[in-house]
Amino acid sequence: MPEFNVVGKSILRNDAKEKVLGSARFGADMKLPGMLYAKVLRSQVPHGWLKSLDLTRAHKVPGVQAVLTAQDVPGLNAYGIVFKDEPVLVKDKIRKRGDPLAVVAAETEELAELAAKMIHAEIEELPGVFDPLTALADGAPVLHGQSNLLMEQKVVRGDVDQAFQEADYVVEGEYRTGYQEHAYLEPEVSLALAEGGQVTVWASTQNPHYDRGEIARNLGIGINQVRVIQTITGGGFGGKLDISTQILVALLAVKTGRPVRLVYTREESMIASIKRHPMMIKMRTGATKEGKLIALEADILADTGAYASQGPGVIARSVVHAPGPYDIPNVQVRGRIVYTNNPTCGAMRGFGVPQVTFAHEQQMDILAGKIGINPIEFRLMNCHKPGVVTATGQQLRHSIGMEQVIKAAKEKQDPEAKSLPGKHRRGRGISCMWYGIGYTGKANPSGAFINIVDDGTVIVLTGCADIGQGSNTALAQIAAEELGVDAGDIRMLSADTAMTPDGGPTSASRQTYVSGNAVRLAAAEAKKVIYDQAASSLKCSSEELKGEQGKIFIAHDPAKAISFKEAVGKCYYQGKMPFGRGYFNPSITSLDAQGQGVPYATYAYACHIADVEVDVETGQVRLLAITAAHDVGRAINPRSTEGQIEGGCIMGQGLALQEELIVRNGKILTPSFSTYLIPTTLDAAEIHPLIVEDQEPSGPFGAKGVGEPCLIPVGAAVANAIFDAVGIRITELPITPEKVLAMLKNKADA
Template identity: 60%
Template structure:
């Protein structure tokens, strides 16, 4: 394929939506407006863990301009959603698991009327002990977010004999690494608009996952999927954070209840408080190498804080564990991973999907091993990098298209060119 001309690859192309954006013609979710449209806002928990003992929305109905107030009791379907595990309520009925959990949602003629209605809602909550450290959450006596316990998922990867690997190692480096919870911080906050015509529901959303949204709306409204249409509005950034539901079901429910279009836009505070995050990791890593520079052993424990709900937690954990050894061939590997519920904000998908965290750890290990061995860190990496025929930690044989060695070489050459 070298020297071959391509229509797209290697060419400078116009971004398909660039013109309408720079001209201001792109219609984002908040640009949508319909005759008779109502505005919606969410009443949320201010405590991280508790049980709702009493919820009274009667005074919210008395606020001028309010057309509907819905709670968990008004949801005709399952009142659950989740990308992998359906553990998150659309509206909390009893068990609050994080600050920002939605309890009720109101629809009114104006945003100001919504605010007055939210202020009129009365709730009695029995606060429960909360747990914010995933290591503490794994203990038997920790506050339980779920009856089954706080460990959402586990993952184990074993290759070779880890004890033999360290016996053959001349140098061993062991460290603990922690990464933090990260916000996507997309420019556009979450926004959803719903209309109802007859028995047909249409939802416009700032989303990365319209097909999933459609299924979850139908499940929770108790209608056939062919009665729900989801349109992805022009989306002002997502990076994985708009794969989960935000207000799609809530606006659809309010539109059904009122018979009018309904729009719900998150404030920036809501967006940061309620959207999914990059998983914080705690990693114990031990790596061994021979004095000639050959990697021999890699042992690690990974604890991922998935927050109050699962979201993509099991998938992120697996991806992190699978990629924990990096692009290096190591004959003896033992990796144990845990995804743990806490009362922190929910962690889900974010660019790299669990791999940037482990990359930080395994590359630090490589640098420290190279230093101890007295080897150039680039040459040390090239010595151990995958090549055709390499076997990964999961036993996959890489038969072709293994570009890491050439990538490293070209990156070094470019760096030298730029830095002199």
């Protein structure tokens, strides 16, 4: 593997100092002169007709400057990432608790809240539907169009029926996963200013260019009249891909002529924001007596709630990944995603893959046990290797680190942990995963500009939103490596629609790969101008030159050199602009009706091994340790990569053991961190991140991605470890003490 000067080095994150010192200005810290404060009136019923809104008392509250309803939305009054099916403000039909009915702007937050409470809504309640199976039944209340079926996706390869007849061992299972809240530290916030025919919105967002289009569409103005600037963002994990506050503050700013800010409370954030999709997964897997996997059949039913959001993309990714990172020649997967009157579900770290991984990785352990093969060896026998053809018919040729991550995780393990005397039992479980980088079978390009000013400073302009994952640092390292300068010479300007090209969404673990390639291509174009000038000065060809640490020199005669800064100055003196532009779009194809195609250009791979301790008297499960081995292609910043792995494991721990969002009749009963419990530092397992680098030829310096993969294997690894400890198979997430105790009792009574 080639050595680099900047890439592969654990440099300090370029936002670390201001965040550690508390000087970073998040959206809720921003104020403008004359700023108003907004609050939203939300529906308390999950399904109904909005007959009327009486605003009289709200207008009489002192300090109220505007009260807006659906009639005040001059444009489409609808938004959505895939389908425009969600209203900015409800005009007629309410589809979930928390739907926005009206929005108020006042001189203080307290007055705005009081005015919102003064609005009287006349609502005719309708029967709701809260179960996806019920939603598909004849006679069920229909939320949109003619059917509650939002989308169905299939992946079919080979002859599954024949393969199951030939299989020596067949296992069947039914698995369920629940909601998960994103629980970012910073709730949703936006601030808008309308002046001179322009609307500027500062937003905590994962995709400012998407926000710009939705704001313009709903204000009924041109995209060129809207500017969206991403504020420093305190976490997203997919939850800030959707519109929340952005359009509402823009409407109010235009109406009042004053700046308007809207900050969600924690409870409002949990009620109004999207969630991870609950899924019901039926899976059947077949193998020969020698341990070769030959057949997989799966049926996936997902609840998208009241609106589509990213649901179609989630179900598409789920069916593609349902076979796991294994060579299975005969596959039949059906995925359906359904509207209900439950909270809306959308993108969340893993995008449907944690759910199917929870199923297929338990199937792997059950099969291995029946055949009598060690679970690790069983996976090594069947995992993806170069030349494998996936269930979508895609042949994988390179950067397939599945074997490497399994072996790395295995080698890291201590001898098998023994159960303690008394009520505690210890066990160890394994789980593997694969994850396609980028959107499923859809174009997802990114652009970048490089401008090198005459003192040699490199300005990188990218639409990529850094939401805490460190993309600004990684992209700076990529630019610095390509240009042969230090990372400190790079200045990042990101996620401002008036200045930066579209970088696409910060989702699908795509930014290092996609925006990283765009930045590298832009840097290469600017570099050519500078190196041509340096070649002229050094009297050689540009092909003979190499750059390191701010110097450009002849590779075979390093003494002959010119500084990067001097070469840039000469370019400017001669009227040459060292400017570059680049864009990158992964090489993919769409999936056909049978799910055949090339949905992703490259895949990340991982293997996690979890150690747990089960208290057989209380049912409490402690996750003691996770060994997490990840093939990232190339770690641009190893320390940052390890941090991603550690953070993902902790979030996966929450999904596996703690985070239980309780919803009844469409109402969230756990809308705060006192009732919805996320892991704290006292809960967090000991995490051993292992970086495996099987370079991706199409990636920037070999890089792929790691943001989402690090969460995906945790749930299944924990479930398999619990079985190893106490011999019970938990098939529903989260794994609560109540479920463990019930299973232990059933085992004892059997």
